[in-house]
Amino acid sequence: MNNHLLKKIESKSAVIGVIGLGYVGLPLALEYALKGFKTIGFDTDEKKIPILNSGKSYIKHIKKEKIQKAVKNKKFFATDDFSRLTETDVIIICVPTPLNDHREPDMTYIVNSGNVISQYMKKGQFISLESSTYPGTTEEILLPMFENAPLTQQISNKKFIVGKDFYLAFSPEREDPNNPKYSTATIPKVVGGVTQNCLKIALALYNQVIVNTVPVSSPRAAEATKLLENIYRSINIALVNELKMVFDRMNIDIWEVINAASTKPFGFQPFYPGPGLGGHCIPIDPFYLTWKAREYEISTKFIELAGEINTFMPYYVVDKASEILNKFRKSLNGAKILILGVSYKKDVDDMRESPSLKLIEILKAKGATVDYNDPYVPELPETRKYNFDLTSVELTKNNLSKYDLILLSTDHTNYNYKFINSASKLILDTRNAFERAGVKSEKIFKA
């Protein structure tokens, strides 16, 4: 057992390296830096480095004051020079795990991180993976890489031994950007170590910044935990999306039903329908399990069905838009449509997997002219899939009146729903936002 590393962690003299300075890695790095650990942030995106080192932020809900404080105290700096991993005692991997176009796990970022770490690895280091991934990743992908780390770093010709020469754990991130109640430090953290020693160090490390750590028996169990959490959400959102379509046929308002069911004081948790799934986790992570399950010759039918229904939702919304325009003898082809809200959820500037982009694509393909407004997204960024040359339209009375249909996709809190209603011809609301704001009108439809 490496008491040396444990002591360094407890005395806050351990140097923390965080790979990937996005929604997960940046706030975690700042937690360590602000607790007094020397923390080095690594990212391959060289644009991020000078922003952070000059005390600025590129994520809306991460305040620049926090970064400034960490930088000023000389506890934090960012770099794209991965050779500086040699300066660290602890390495935490917070890189993306997307899907490719065939809904298969894209392990590039994890594999690249593993490669660069094993290149610079030294004896006694602890490495933790936080990226959501399939059960087995830590032990099947990272472990062999580190066991076979280049010999120059090794004492003899022997392999590195996990739990003795280095330590490895999986601890899933549980970030919920913009959650008013919980942030990085206050969300309990599940931890699974490859060996008991690995777990011991992992718990000591995370206990420094996290309110509560939850040990599990293996990295595999920790990987499965994160997937269960996201699968649960994906399936329940898909369920209310399916029921929305069923109840709509029966002339029942799904939002009224969900609100009534929410008064049950046990055994119910409300989920709400929407124009499709967004964000980096819910639309993606469940398929990591689906992919892995095939190796075991078993299928994950709920995940597949949820994927099918959630993927269909933007098409359903466009159908509804077409139906409503049709009531007024207007075709979708040639209609002017304004989309309100393009971030994947309300009150954030995060565009990852936003269903609004899919809505724009489908509407344009059917001949509509599409604009958008989003107070947090002044211009549409280029994403892996989309590149629309659009900037946010100002919400003036004159502008609103020009559109045949206003399509509310993301229910930002600071929208003036009363004003939007008063200035618009026709509204399609995918979030029940107008009714929730107390605005009722015959020109508002729901989808």
Add this chain to the structure above:
Amino acid sequence: MNNHLLKKIESKSAVIGVIGLGYVGLPLALEYALKGFKTIGFDTDEKKIPILNSGKSYIKHIKKEKIQKAVKNKKFFATDDFSRLTETDVIIICVPTPLNDHREPDMTYIVNSGNVISQYMKKGQFISLESSTYPGTTEEILLPMFENAPLTQQISNKKFIVGKDFYLAFSPEREDPNNPKYSTATIPKVVGGVTQNCLKIALALYNQVIVNTVPVSSPRAAEATKLLENIYRSINIALVNELKMVFDRMNIDIWEVINAASTKPFGFQPFYPGPGLGGHCIPIDPFYLTWKAREYEISTKFIELAGEINTFMPYYVVDKASEILNKFRKSLNGAKILILGVSYKKDVDDMRESPSLKLIEILKAKGATVDYNDPYVPELPETRKYNFDLTSVELTKNNLSKYDLILLSTDHTNYNYKFINSASKLILDTRNAFERAGVKSEKIFKA
């Protein structure tokens, strides 16, 4: 508006009739009686009548003291004479809504109740339906029956007018037998009236005994609310059942994963796998929506999938039993198996739709000799589907040692798991009950 009935309700002089004295109707009738309302309980099962009128109970969690008090105060009596409906001002229907063998709604009990009510109906009465059913039942089945109630009860040749001559609402029961925190009076109650007057009377009536009433816009919305609550549970139980099978292949313990995920302080609600669905609600109600949806030419894929997986679970458990016996070179055919727990959930004596009965059926069909123990079920009752001539086996050391396999189906709290483990050869635990009781052993397997 019938202020007369409202005043009678408010002054507690209204006479309450409750049709169906089971898990829902009996506790509700007692609530009214103990609040001072003269309450008449109606049931077609003549065996129940003398039991109740002599102050006894036939439901474990409904204490006889409560019944004695209501009977003694002369506020409550039971009868199978439905002509006494003429004595009531309010009629609450709490009858079963099962499925037939083809998973179609069996509306017999609701239709029979509607028929007998319309036969004895008088002007000014209020009727509420509480049975879980498909959206539309109240307005499509009961409303026309009451509008066309026999002419003898009517002033002229005209139809009864709802909201004027009589009042009709739907208010779903939310009973959770044995819930330590909530009972009939403390669970908020959703109410949907056919007209605004119907809603007004319904709220006044339920406010007399229920802590909090939740008005919705229509009976349809109230019917849909109850279904959503049960569909949510059915789908989430099926999800963890599916994941149990997936994780089992990956050598991951689903219970460990669920417990770890439960530490997430937002966006997660734990459900646990089991040997199949039981009880009167969860395995049945969702298919009421499936059936109704066909009328609207739309399918409910999540409900179908949940049904498929939950129905498969007893077969999965039997496969596991066979697999474990096989490890010890024993065939299921000829094996002696003891099932622990036959009620559908722990600590109750309710056998409705219990998966233990299905387990017995499958095991016997494969040639096993099956016995059971249940502290709350001294002998297996005859059900619509099953008639096993079995009585509960005493849990002695000698008895336990006779079985090749102990199959835990229902995790009653008062089982002595340590003792059972010590006296048994081999255990298959479908509820993770032994581990939760701190009992670990190599002879305990999970399914």
